[in-house]
Amino acid sequence: MLAGTVAPPVRPVRSALSVLALLAALLGVGIPAAGPAHAAVPDRWGFAFLDNPTPPPAYVPDTTRQWGSWPSPATNPVRVDQLGTGSYVVHFPLIAGPGGIAHATAVGRTGSWCQVRGWATAGTGQDVTVSCHRPGGAPEDTRFTVLYTTSSGVPSPAGGSYGYLYSDASGAVLTQYNSAGAVNAVSHGGSGVWKAWLPGLGASTPVGNIEVTAVDPVQGARCKVADWAPAASGQTVVVNCYNAANALYDTRWTLSYSVKRAVHGPALPPKLFGYLWFNGTVPAGTNYNSTGPANTLSGSVPYTVNLPNVAVPSDTAQVTAFGSGPDYCGLAAPWARSSGTANLYPLCFNGSGSPIASRFFTAFTSAY
Template identity: 70%
Template sequence: MHARFDAPRFRPARTLPLVLALLAALLAVAVPAAAPAHAAVPDRWGFAYLDNPTPPPGYVPDTTRQWGSWTAPAANPVKVDQVGTGAYVVHFPLIAGPGGIAHATAVNRTGTWCQVQGWGAAGTGLDVKVSCYQPTGAPGNSPFTVLYTASTGAPSTAGGDYGYLFSGLSSSATLTQYNSSGGTNLASHGSTGIWKAWLPGLGGSTPVGNVEVTAVDAAQGARCKVADWFPSATGQTFLVACFDAANVPYDTRWTLSYSVKRAVHGPAFPPKSFGYLWFNAGVPAGTNFNSAGGVNALAAGVPATVTMPGIAVPSDTAHVTAYGSGPGWCQLALPWTRTSGTVKLNPLCFNPGATPVAAPFLTAYTSAF
């Protein structure tokens, strides 16, 4: 069930005065030794873009923006049912199984954001529940992208790094995780709405790769983001910050995925066509990757424009995550476009008052092929 809100007035964002002290304590947590990094190949995965925010029952969303690991995806499409205002169930066929993670990204210019409620097997398929909320906190209809992926088993030896985790509410409550180095990812809870994620054996001593974070909450509207990133030669530490619709730090579950020269859902080559970019007062070289060897470009603006040459191959998907300690959020302003092999993404960020602003973000695009 969705908790429905009266339209609250926005309150000033609560500052995070204990972040530095908390960070020192979190970083002091013992972590396992790093192992050599390897690649993972997901056992099961699927993605889709809901292009109609008020779909009829059994709706088949945009067929050029959905695919998956099941048999004959073109003949067995993803379907979506709307079960309430801003509430959707995405049906991925033939990939039932445990574990894994899901991400969702809203696609609109209004500031309505989307999160994941949960996921699980439904017969032979797998359902991901997505809920969307207006800036007031009231449920709201919106287009969105959604992705599910699950990896198990021993690491492979193909190139690239990949890891994910699904964090519970209590300290060190990792509900599911995968690490291509064979290490164990950890999540530690600090003050309200603040966690540390530790992914050993992945990445490097400077920022490389891409990070995506999504709130997971079945009770009310929640937003989560990457608050900070601390790379090291032994692994990657991320601070995750979560907020409710009133911009107050809030404890909720969340998913995080991290990939280096990998598609956002985990596989190495193939797919041959994917890319990612981190904008944070500039674009660090290691966080700007294009699998075709092209140079991704950023044009600052509201929304921003990210162009990735040579990799626009349907079927495909894209995601955006906000970066920074405050309660602002980011999404896509409109669906990505493809022109002569170049994909164009338009990340759009909002301040706590739901006004579009230029702000840091991480974005990832991948084709299924």
């Protein structure tokens, strides 16, 4: 339900007929080969929250907001090194391997945003490089959440569905996963505009959660969900990316889509997770809490998303803006925990970095 929410104009989700038109544009897109089958989904994953924007070398960030699939994460933590102003490398231990995707979300009220610059195997671990920027594009030391995950194979039915892709600027799919065993695809439109197609996932009405992150090793970039067209045959998502001057911009990006699954892909565990899409209203299928009760939304600058019963450390959150134009969203502050309830504080900004009421997706998960 909504309480005291200042709602921006609602842009309706496209009809099923529009979906068919969008799918026609995808014909002829090169399709990558599917990866080898594995038993686990995801195969490897980790998340963290950098609570100190100027960390000393080999800094261990907030231990209540980091976890991963490697042995003994409580005693073998994530570490972060700062490479320069607004530039960081996050070291996830013991999950080395190719593929996967990463997401990052800025945490603060100054209008800064964070993006991924890239990720790569480093010895036995996986390094994710993140850069953060103030309005106008200059690097800025900023707190952020970061997530890495990789999946393969078709899981046994466990409820829900999940898919992701990593696209280069041309629309070529660099890595992808689809829990239905289908193959995701991307088509490139005009500058800074793409259509992603995730077949076999979701439903004909809006269900689930979408997260998108820019991946650019050169300059500041932001990506968002510009539109979403659900269909029984799969999901079409329009992605727009912008440079620091708020112009549509060709860059790489990641996208993940989850239905009754945590943001990094698994069904159970974790047992404690949730998500919410605000599009002027909150469609029922996009308001999910794994423990049963509905999440609630209140406020606007920032919003408060209340998720009952799921706040058990360690945990993490991501936010992605929705709609046309260069506005973007992050978290105003780290999520709060109270009597098992998690309170997230999405905060959105216009292209100049001023706080505004806007639309967004947000996802939260515990490790358990």
